[in-house]
Amino acid sequence: MKLFWILYVASIHIFLRTALAQEKGPLFINCGSDSVFAAEGRKWVGDSVSRTGLSPSFIGIIAYTSAITVDEGYRSLYKTARIFNSSSHYNFTIVPGSYCIRLHFHPFIFESFNVNDSTFDVMANDLKLVSKFSVIREISLKNLMSNSSATSLVKEYFLNVSSNEIMIDFVPNSGSFAFVNAIEVIPVPAGLFIDVVNKVGDVGFKGLGGQGIETIYRLNVGGLEIDSSKDKLLWRKWETDESYMFSLNAASTLANHSNISYVSSSDSFAAPLLVYETARIMIDNEVIEKRFNMSWRFEVDPNFDYLVRLHFCELTYNTRSERVFRIYINNQTAADNYDVFVKAGGMNKAYHEDYVVGVSHQTDTLWLQLGPDTLTGIPSSDALLNGLEIFKLSHNGNLALGPERIDGFGEGAASKKHKSKSILAAIGVGSVSLLAISVSSAALFVFIWRNKRMSSMKQDNPPGWHPLYLHDTVGSTGNSKLRKSPLINTGSTNSNRIGRRFSLGEIRTATRNFDDALVIGSGGFGKVYKGEIEERNLIAVKRAHPSSNQGLAEFETEIEMLSKLRHRHLVSMIGYCEDENEMILVYEYMANGTLRSHLYGSNLPPLSWKQRVDACIGAARGLHYLHTGAERGIIHRDVKTTNILLDENLVAKIADFGLSKTGPALDHTHVSTAVKGSFGYLDPEYYRRQQLTQKSDVYSFGVVLFEVVCARPVVNPELPKDQINLAEWAVRWQRQRSIETIVDPRLEGDFSLESLKKFGEIAEKCLCDEGKNRPTIGEVLWHLEYALQLNEAYMQCRGDNTFTKNELKFADLSFSLPCIDMVENEPLQNISGETSSNLLGR
Known part of the structure; x- marks a missing residue:
């Protein structure tokens, strides 16, 4: 032996x-x-x-x-x-x-x-x-x-x-x-990178000879992740592109598993054929307005040149001029009148196209957008992309970040003047408020070992290396000792979370082992189950799916936020579970589901106008608490009708805080952050500048208000192109002072026209293109309560003719309002004599 x-x-x-x-x-x-x-x-x-x-x-x-x-x-x-x-x-x-x-x-x-x-x-x-x-x-x-x-x-x-x-x-x-x-x-095969590449924005080319190259992103666009074992030449791994798209709703996927071949031998080195079997194309290009490009956004290091490699293969059309589009990189035209069929010389032929773009020291973002080329005159102009790679090019023998970038830890160029404070917001280091530390720590998912876990590890494992456990974490709070908490803690700490920690067994019992019959909703995080715990108390259980686009950062953010927020119009978190690599959140049960389900898309009876306005008032109160209840306030960042829930009494409550951010410090006007939210509700100013403010929530809430009036989706590609986007369509009618034309017909006139007009006026104000021109959520709340009082006065007058022209006193608002009948539309005045239009303009 x-x-x-x-x-x-x-x-x-x-x-x-x-x-x-x-x-x-x-x-x-x-x-x-x-x-x-x-x-x-x-x-x-x-x-x-x-x-x-x-x-x-x-x-x-x-x-x-x-x-x-x-x-x-x-x-x-x-x-x-x-x-x-x-x-x-x-x-x-x-x-x-x-x-x-x-x-x-x-x-x-x-x-x-x-x-x-x-x-x-x-x-x-x-x-x-x-x-x-x-x-x-x-x-x-x-x-x-x-x-x-x-x-x-x-x-x-x-x-x-x-x-x-x-x-x-x-x-x-x-x-x-x-x-x-x-x-x-x-x-590496000699043909993988060519020596000379077109440089976007410059008249000329960029030489790659002798330069070092770092791979930053490699994406299988429109398809699943490709494991490295399936790329036999270079063992490359290809991610999915969903996390980097500005809006998944702006594109649809396409797949074709027919025989695909490479245009040239050098193309065969660039990517495996699996990459070319799937693609993203624009959604129904017959009706979508021409400005709806497919967009991807990437965080990059400033002051470097980048090689952007686009992979193409026409999977549908077998003739030229069927799909012609423009390519934009960092808001510059990289190519126009681009026809994949013509470039490849046929259908099902795979190839790649390279561009070099410079990123200045003033930005850390790279955008790729593909959209119709309106100059071609082709009515069905479309765009297509199969794969995408982004490489950083060395500068003077260097691929490393400069010292200022390293110390700044990924901060945006706009905030570099306040570098030290940006660091605090990004990684939770230093002296910031209790809430800011919690959110920052959640975003970076602080890895902390618990006493029980540490003691068991010492017993079960020999001395030496201890692995990193992603799902055995607690979030840091205001404890100053945790402000510089490492991602792996060598010591032990107790959880400072407020809320019950459920065992997985308790969750399984409450949901009958995650019975699909108890599913009451689903989203990017996963499924939501109706459950029952001791004493027959109903709960809502949100369980993360393993392939969820939302991850541990959102899980921690939601826990940290709801551990500190308590308000009648915010959904309460009861507890959480993170046993056996599960991510589960437990909330109070909202018997009447989402506000959207009562507006359209279900068989539920429609809400009355009073119920709708009441729901909007409740949601506005919840947002007002978020914006003003903490030192720096909290920006929800995903206000929409599916995140407004109704309890058994139809009381509205704001839900889903996974994308929430702490507001800017006193000497800042905004928070520089990646664009996240829901298509159709996104603040256009936030989208353009990546600058988040409380007014971003106000814009989204304005979309909600028009959604309540019209009872239709915020984006509906099946409608004529001038009606696809609810916000734009409704604002056009509102500016014509004809909002009653698009009101939900199921309301059947059972509302005050003055109330509806007041409602439409404040919704229009919320949707101003520039945030500085929008009202605060507190002002929105005031006008919604005003609209409710108008409706109540109208309903009382209609029910009792003796009230015509009598003064009514309202408890919630300290002013007298003349009763409105169905014929006269006199200007409304408060006790100081100001008309309603003056009030709105405040």
């Missing part, structure tokens, strides 16, 4: 020497390992078995674990890592050419090495890849941008090598250390 093991180890050494000395084939290195194994279609070689291919000065500490929290494919790969507490490097012998380098990072705590404190630089030959690099911080940013909950990170680079070696240096910053879990070094 002893002889067997000696021969076995010797054979492993011989194999590793051969693999690491390989000149032409790809190298897959499992750092901190002494074994060989297969994962994701590749054979990974441990770096501990042989020093062949590694620098003689190679040093490092081996870290390992017996438990891991990543997907099965990389589970074995991420069980080990190599830690460097001084400058060290890997040295690979290769033949000159182009190479792809991937660095794999999985956060961990090993003995005295806490990855929350790990920052380091990485160089590949003379190219600086990262500077002051924090894996924890990078994962947090990635999850925020893509609504994901990743626990690991892969950095991918392309470089041309003229020598016979690739040296990858890991340089810890002062007092810190570096680490890496795995390295890939893959030869």
Whole structure:
């Protein structure tokens, strides 16, 4: 037996020497390992078995674990890592050419090495890849941008090598250390990147020769995620594009699994054919107004050039001029009169198109938009996209961020003047208000270990590395000790959440094991179930679906918000459950469901005009509390009729705080943030500038008000194009002072015309294009109550003729109002003599 093991180890050494000395084939290195194994279609070689291919000065500490929290494919790969507490490097012998380098990072705590404190630089030959690099911080940013909950990170680079070696240096910053879990070094076909590319906005071209390239985004547009094992050439992973689209409602998906071929051999290197089998196209282009482009928004690093690679394959039309569109990159025309069929030379032919665009130091956003080319005169003009990649190009041998960008931690250019305060809002560091810390901490999902979990881990696992548990978290609150909480806490802490923590067993019992018969709603987060807990109390259980676009950040935000907010017109959170990787929120049960369900799309009886106005008043009161109840206020960011719920007494309450943001500080006018919300309700000023204010909620609420009047969807592509968008259509009628023309016919005139007009006036004010011209939600509330009093006066007058021209006193509003009959439309005055139009203009 002893002889067997000696021969076995010797054979492993011989194999590793051969693999690491390989000149032409790809190298897959499992750092901190002494074994060989297969994962994701590749054979990974441990770096501990042989020093062949590694620098003689190679040093490092081996870290390992017996438990891991990543997907099965990389589970074995991420069980080990190599830690460097001084400058060290890997040295690979290769033949000159182009190479792809991937660095794999999985956060961990090993003995005295806490990855929350790990920052380091990485160089590949003379190219600086990262500077002051924090894996924890990078994962947090990635999850925020893509609504994901990743626990690991892969950095991918392309470089041309003229020598016979690739040296990858890991340089810890002062007092810190570096680490890496795995390295890939893959030869790249010469045609993957061409030397000269069109530069958007300039007359000329951009030369790529000799530049380092970093992959920032790689998306399978309109399709599912493509695993790296399905890309046999370069083992690339392709994400879905949903998280990056400005509005999914502006596009539809297209699929065609017929025989697809590449236009040229160089195109065959660019992407697997799976990418070209799906696409996004514009929604019903026969009726949509021409300004409805398909749009994608990406966070990028300022002051770099970017290579934008678009993948195309015409899947529907077999003649030219059937699909002609424009391509816009960062609001500049990259191509017009673009016909995929003509470019490819036929249908089902796959190819890619490259553009270079510069991003200045004043912005950190890159937009891609595809839309109709109105100059072509083609009535059915449409757009199509199959895949998308964005690469960062090196500048003076550098791909790393500048120091000001690193310290700013992803802040927008507009807020760089207030850098220190932006950092506080972004990562929850420093002296900010209790609520701001909670929201910031939730957005970055602070990973904190509980006492019970820590004690069990110490019993179950040997000393050494402890993995990162995404779903065993608590949110930080105002405790100053938690303001700099690491994403992995080495100590224990108690939860400061308000609300009951349910076990998964209790939830299963309450919902009859998530019986579909109890489903009362569904959304981006997952399904909502009706449940029953002890003493026959009804609850609503919102359970996150594993493939949900909303993730841990939204889950934590909702808990942190509702733990601190208590108001009659806000849905109350009873508790939560996060056992066994579940994300479940438990609310009070709202017996009458959403406001929308009582307006259209169901068989429920229609609400009366009084009930509708009452519901809007309740929702406005809830929003007013959000905007004014805290030091900086809270912006809901997703006000719509499905997020206004009605209880058994039809009392309206605001729900769903997963996208909510703390308002701006006193010396700021807005919050710079990525655009999120629901199509049709989005504030156009917020969309254009990415500047969120309380007036953004006011705009969305204005759309809700017209939705209440008209009882129709906010966007309906099946209608004639001048009626598709409810807000624009209703405002046109309101400006003509003819809102009664579009009122829900089921109301059958059982309302005061003056009340309706007042209602329409305040709705119109809410939809002003510029936020400064919109009323506050408090002013909206006042006018809604005014409209309700007008209606009540009308109903009383109609029911009792003795009240004609008599004065009525209203308890809620301290003014007298003349009774309105069905014939006369006299101007309404308050006790100071001001007319209603004057009041509205305040």
